[in-house]
Amino acid sequence: MSQFTLDLGRNRFRLVRYAMPLVVLCLSAVCAYLVVKDRFDPAFILAGIAAIAAGGLIYRLGRFEYGLVAVLLAAGLINFFTLPTGRDSRVVISLAISLVLLVIWGYQLVFTNITHVRLRPSPINKPLLAFVAVSIIAYVWSQFMRDPILYVWASFPVVQVAALVVNIALPLMALLVANKFQDVKWLQWMVATIIGLGILNVLSRLFDLPTLLLIHNGSRGSFGSWVVIVAYALVLFHRGLKRWQRAALLTLIAASVYFYFFQNRLWVSGWLPMFIGMGVVTFFYSKRLFAFLCVVALIISLDRLGDLYESIVVANVDEGGLQRLTLWELNLRHVLNHPVFGMGPAGYAVYNMTYHPEDARSTHNNFFDVLAQTGVIGFICFIAMLGTFVRLGLRTRAALRGQRDFREAFAHAALAGCISAIVAMMLGDWVLPFAYNQTITGFDNAIFTWMMLGGMVALYHIVIQHSGQGVKKSLLPDH
Numbered sequence: 001m002s003q004f005t006l007d008l009g010r011n012r013f014r015l016v017r018y019a020m021p022l023v024v025l026c027l028s029a030v031c032a033y034l035v036v037k038d039r040f041d042p043a044f045i046l047a048g049i050a051a052i053a054a055g056g057l058i059y060r061l062g063r064f065e066y067g068l069v070a071v072l073l074a075a076g077l078i079n080f081f082t083l084p085t086g087r088d089s090r091v092v093i094s095l096a097i098s099l100v101l102l103v104i105w106g107y108q109l110v111f112t113n114i115t116h117v118r119l120r121p122s123p124i125n126k127p128l129l130a131f132v133a134v135s136i137i138a139y140v141w142s143q144f145m146r147d148p149i150l151y152v153w154a155s156f157p158v159v160q161v162a163a164l165v166v167n168i169a170l171p172l173m174a175l176l177v178a179n180k181f182q183d184v185k186w187l188q189w190m191v192a193t194i195i196g197l198g199i200l201n202v203l204s205r206l207f208d209l210p211t212l213l214l215i216h217n218g219s220r221g222s223f224g225s226w227v228v229i230v231a232y233a234l235v236l237f238h239r240g241l242k243r244w245q246r247a248a249l250l251t252l253i254a255a256s257v258y259f260y261f262f263q264n265r266l267w268v269s270g271w272l273p274m275f276i277g278m279g280v281v282t283f284f285y286s287k288r289l290f291a292f293l294c295v296v297a298l299i300i301s302l303d304r305l306g307d308l309y310e311s312i313v314v315a316n317v318d319e320g321g322l323q324r325l326t327l328w329e330l331n332l333r334h335v336l337n338h339p340v341f342g343m344g345p346a347g348y349a350v351y352n353m354t355y356h357p358e359d360a361r362s363t364h365n366n367f368f369d370v371l372a373q374t375g376v377i378g379f380i381c382f383i384a385m386l387g388t389f390v391r392l393g394l395r396t397r398a399a400l401r402g403q404r405d406f407r408e409a410f411a412h413a414a415l416a417g418c419i420s421a422i423v424a425m426m427l428g429d430w431v432l433p434f435a436y437n438q439t440i441t442g443f444d445n446a447i448f449t450w451m452m453l454g455g456m457v458a459l460y461h462i463v464i465q466h467s468g469q470g471v472k473k474s475l476l477p478d479h
Contacts, residue, residue, distance in 0.1 A: 072094075079214060099165070131378060138347075152350050160347065162440045182458070198227030200215055217441055221430035221442070222424045224274060227252070236409070257271075338375065396411040411456070417452055433446050
């Protein structure tokens with residue numbers, strides 16, 4: 001044990017003892033300011049007490065897994081309650097729990113001498129942490145390199161910080177899952193949670209039940225795609241399913257397709273990524289089945305060509321879908337003026353309002369958002385991170401090929417869902433919610449994507465730990 005570790009162990013409690021009065025004074029000053037400004041909400045106190053209690057419980061138990069499952073449950077079931085920020089944006093409970101978990105984990109990594117609390121060596125570490133670091137640098141960079149004539153409204157600094165927190169918290173949650181889920185049973189819990197929430201979502205929407213209030217926000221974006229892709233992969237690859245389980249999953253898939261495609265055909269970002277994800281799962285299951293389904297889909301599409309064209313293409317054009325091309329062009333102009341680190345989190349909003357307020361809208365495209373907010377450097381890191389997720393997904397499914405169990409089903413679902421999410425990013429801000437579109441409450445539906453990607457990395461490490469059981473040496477991580 002190093003002298004540094006010993007010294008840190010002796011001084012840790014002294015540091016905490018001296019820091020606590022300072023923290024209390026700062027919090028008191030903040031509360032006093034909020035009271036004076038008539039922005040104080042009792043929910044601040046309740047949330048603080050709950051966060052401290054939950055954080056202490058998780059820290060004492062040493063089991064982050066419960067907290068991670070709680071994040072998914074909160075994202076799907078506690079949409080009706082959010083915490084105030086003093087501005088229009090509000091903090092969803094899933095974000096609050098995630099931040100508590102990340103703070104505890106960060107404290108353990110930096111200040112404790114627990115041997116098993118270490119960042120797991122993984123190919124995903126470098127690109128993911130690089131994107132997080134560049135996002136922080138882009139925020140600082142945007143403060144100094146901002147155009148001097150920009151119109152910056154009073155709430156923007158708070159919104160920009162909130163956007164930064166969301167943009168780095170989501171990838172870090174994937175990293176946390178990859179490090180803490182070291183047993184397949186936690187992946188099973190995650191899948192069970194998603195399937196259960198998917199059933200609640202479909203029943204609530206198809207029958208207009210009051211429970212829609214619970215899951216409305218969390219079920220937006222790519223959530224429906226994840227439900228269908230996970231259920232479909234289980235049906236095809238999990239040989240151990242019972243008949244009633246298989247029938248229930250097929251019913252869920254059919255009901256979801258009915259809702260997302262037949263009832264909401266205009267919402268392309270809701271059903272197109274879902275179908276692409278199902279296509280990826282089918283392709284890896286059977287090339288013949290994939291070709292057959294493609295032919296069937298082509299025949300049906302040609303037979304209903306006129307109806308599909310009117311209800312999808314024409315309807316989206318009438319709604320202003322082609323205007324996104326103009327928005328992307330305007331966005332790229334700003335990027336050309338700030339190519340290195342972009343305009344910071346949510347930064348292009350103030351540029352739009354200053355230079356062309358008549359078209360001051362979000363891009364509805366996560367790739368353009370990332371490029372504008374973090375510049376070329378951040379965009380490269382983001383693409384590298386996505387590429388690494390896909391590469392790990394391909395390695396994991398190859399290692400588990402022919403197992404026909406939950407692990408193989410999860411590997412295919414996560415890989416297909418990753419590709420589906422990439423498509424969804426082209427159609428909206430469903431993976432990194434933009435502060436002036438979904439607002440930070442979009443964390444509720446985006447967290448499902450990042451935690452499933454983290455689960456995919458976790459399964460990759462679970463598989464390579466048992467490399468003697470049929471996993472090739474070429475699949476070992478390249479640290």
